[in-house]
Amino acid sequence: MxxxxxxxxxxxxxxxxxxxxxxxxxxxxxxxxxxxxxxxxxxxxxxxxxxxxxxxxxxxxxxxxxxxxxxxxxxxxxxxxxxxxxxxxxxxxxxxxxxxxxxxxxxxxxxxxxxxxxxxxxxxxxxxxxxxxxxxxxxxxxxxxxxxxxxxxxxxxxxxxxxxxxxxxxxxxxxxxxxxxxxxxxxxxxxxxxxxxxxxxxxxxxxxxxxxxxxxxxxxxxxxAGQIRLKFEIIGEPNHAGTTPMYMRRDALEGASAMIRWLRDAAVQKGPPLVATVGSLDVSPNVSNVVPGQAIFTVDIRHSDEVALEQFRSEVITQFTSIAAQRGLGIQYVDWFNEKxxxxxxxxxxxxxxxxxxxxxxxxxxxxxxxxxxxxxxxxxxxxxxxxxxxxxxxxxxxxxxxxxxxxxxxxxxxxxxxxxxxxxxxxx
Missing domain, CATH: 3.40.630.10 (Zn peptidases)
Known part of the structure; x- marks a missing residue:
């Protein structure tokens, strides 16, 4: 046959x-x-x-x-x-x-x-x-x-x-x-x-x-691919959108945006099979005339190599912490899913x-x-x-x-x- x-x-x-x-x-x-x-x-x-x-x-x-x-x-x-x-x-x-x-x-x-x-x-x-x-x-x-x-x-x-x-x-x-x-x-x-x-x-x-x-x-x-999922909370200061100068702001959403942009660029630079995704984003107080005081978002990272997966996770945490510090923002995270x-x-x-x-x-x-x-x-x-x-x-x-x-x-x-x-x-x- x-x-x-x-x-x-x-x-x-x-x-x-x-x-x-x-x-x-x-x-x-x-x-x-x-x-x-x-x-x-x-x-x-x-x-x-x-x-x-x-x-x-x-x-x-x-x-x-x-x-x-x-x-x-x-x-x-x-x-x-x-x-x-x-x-x-x-x-x-x-x-x-x-x-x-x-x-x-x-x-x-x-x-x-x-x-x-x-x-x-x-x-x-x-x-x-x-x-x-x-x-x-x-x-x-x-x-x-x-x-x-x-x-x-x-x-x-x-x-x-x-x-x-x-x-x-x-x-x-x-x-x-x-x-x-x-x-x-x-x-x-x-x-x-x-x-x-x-x-x-x-x-x-x-x-x-x-x-x-x-x-x-x-x-x-x-x-x-292995999967790692994290949830980040970025803590800033809610304030008036019209009276707070740009240089005085502790804008949690702007900080989160910088992190998300870094994540995308870093994943593209490393290339396949690494992928990284921000699939959920919650902003508080989430109104048009208030500087955001809090942003919570998820990060999903996948790679077929366990070492590369863990290394990128570490890079993400290091870079996000640095971005937050540059802006006077607080940052907390939980690592809630890790599959090899x-x-x-x-x-x-x-x-x-x-x-x-x-x-x-x-x-x-x-x-x-x-x-x-x-x-x-x-x-x-x-x-x-x-x-x-x-x-x-x-x-x-x-x-x-x-x-x-x-x-x-x-x-x-x-x-x-x-x-x-x-x-x-x-x-x-």
């Missing part, structure tokens, strides 16, 4: 056309599970729309010859049992939940791609040596409750029931109650923690514009590069600035994360779009990788 697929362009084109149609139909079908009469797709964890989507996927898995099952938190698995039951499973998939009024590709594409790929392999080559599983992870986005990666984190042992006992959504509904209403909860099904996964592969839309800008079909992720970079598996990435080269797929290796379920699985098994282009780099929006042809290329790549891992290159240990 491996050589035929790589060298037979007619067969490759036929597969792309087949996958393209299947992807479009499945994504359109899955997109019907959303809140009615709202733009985009809204499928929040343990909502009616979420539950109906998981149950519908359960039926689709069964129709395609996979054995479906849920775990205690609501992750859904479709399994093709391997011939060597003592070998660890190969898991492929992504998350079923969405942000409010999001797009139909984020998360859903990885599930659909896995279903199509595993279905094709089973129909064409029969039973694999390793067990193949497609997973529809219950949650990744953190859109309903103040916790993210609940699905993958539960599998990896990084999330547990103790962490969610007191969590509520915006309507005051307890996490535990919402979970129980869907029939899930501690000991309701098989335990979420898994020790038998040998590989995890996630296909995802890029959610950025790099691949489209460079005319490439595939992004092979080398690492998921997560490298993907080098061996899996080498195999993906080889497949792309042999199949003449245009690709690049890149860093993911956004978090993904793959970073949780990397804690317990070799993991790969693959991107396909997003039109205009738009995501988390009803305008999110990826061309079906590009989505099909991702499935073709996944088919070849899963064949190599699950059929051709298995060695019993």
């Amino acid at each position: 491996e050589q035929m697929l790589l060298t037979d362009s007619v067969r490759r084109e036929r597969l792309l056309n087949e996958f393209q149609m299947d992807i479009s139909n499945l994504l359109d079908w899955l997109a019907t599970y959303t809140i009615e009469k709202q733009p985009g797709i809204t499928r929040l964890l343990y909502s009616k729309e979420w539950f109906n989507a998981q149950k519908a996927l359960e039926a689709r898995m069964e129709e395609r010859g996979l054995t479906p099952s849920f775990d205690e938190v609501g992750n859904l698995f479709g399994t093709i049992q391997g011939g060597h039951s003592d070998l660890p499973s190969i898991l492929v998939g992504s998350h079923i939940d969405t942000v409010a009024q999001g797009g139909k590709y984020d998360g859903a594409y990885g599930i659909v791609a896995g279903l199509i790929a595993v279905d094709y392999l089973q129909r064409t080559y029969g039973q694999p040596k390793c067990t193949l599983e497609v997973v529809s992870l219950c949650e990744e986005e953190g859109s309903r409750f103040p916790i993210a990666y609940w699905g993958s984190g539960s599998i990896a042992g990084e999330r547990n029931f103790q962490q969610i006992k007191s969590l509520r959504d915006r309507e005051g509904i307890l996490f535990v109650d919402a979970m129980h209403d869907c029939g899930f909860g501690e000991c309701s099904a098989r335990e979420a923690v898994r020790k038998d996964i040998g590989t995890f592969v996630e296909l995802h839309i890029e959610q950025g514009g790099v691949l489209e800008e460079e005319g490439l079909s595939i992004g092979i992720v080398e690492a998921i 970079p997560v490298p993907m598996d080098e061996n899996l990435n080498r195999q993906l590069v080889q497949i792309c080269d042999e199949m003449d797929i245009k690709y690049r290796q890149m860093v993911s600035g956004a978090g993904h379920d793959a970073q949780m699985f990397k804690l317990v098994c070799p993991t790969a994360l693959v991107f396909v282009p997003s039109q205009g780099g738009i995501s988390h929006s009803p305008e999110e779009y990826s061309d079906a042809r590009e989505l099909a290329v991702g499935v073709l790549l996944l088919v070849q990788l899963l064949y190599k891992l699950g059929y051709a290159e298995v060695e019993k240990t």
Whole structure:
């Protein structure tokens, strides 16, 4: 199969056309599970729309010859049992939940791609040596409750029931109650923690514009960027806007503006993959005729190298402190989020590069600035994360779009990788 697929362009084109149609139909079908009469797709964890989507996927898995099952938190698995039951499973998939009024590709594409790929392999080559599983992870986005990666984190042992006992959504509904209403909860099904996964592969839309800008079909992720988030409070002196001379002012907003400008210039100078963002700014008293006495803003810093990330954090604090001192302003900050970079598996990435080269797929290796379920699985098994282009780099929006042809290329790549891992290159240990 491996050589035929790589060298037979007619067969490759036929597969792309087949996958393209299947992807479009499945994504359109899955997109019907959303809140009615709202733009985009809204499928929040343990909502009616979420539950109906998981149950519908359960039926689709069964129709395609996979054995479906849920775990205690609501992750859904479709399994093709391997011939060597003592070998660890190969898991492929992504998350079923969405942000409010999001797009139909984020998360859903990885599930659909896995279903199509595993279905094709089973129909064409029969039973694999390793067990193949497609997973529809219950949650990744953190859109309903103040916790993210609940699905993958539960599998990896990084999330547990103790962490969610007191969590509520915006309507005051307890996490535990919402979970129980869907029939899930501690000991309701098989335990979420898994020790038998040998590989995890996630296909995802890029959610950025790099691949489209460079005319490439595939992004092979080398690492998921680490993130540091800080909140700064700049303290000045509120005063009359008409009677306070410019040289006498302790303008908190002007000081914050100088800091924000420095941040942007410094990030541009250092270059990719560093990014730095001020996403929130509150000014007090926030009226037109008063010199601002207080400015509070957030800083989000991301980089794939842990040392570079920490160094830039230190530079930010040093420079902001200096800018404040020059203006007679007070400054305080809290470091409220610090997540280390997560490298993907080098061996899996080498195999993906080889497949792309042999199949003449245009690709690049890149860093993911956004978090993904793959970073949780990397804690317990070799993991790969693959991107396909997003039109205009738009995501988390009803305008999110990826061309079906590009989505099909991702499935073709996944088919070849899963064949190599699950059929051709298995060695019993």
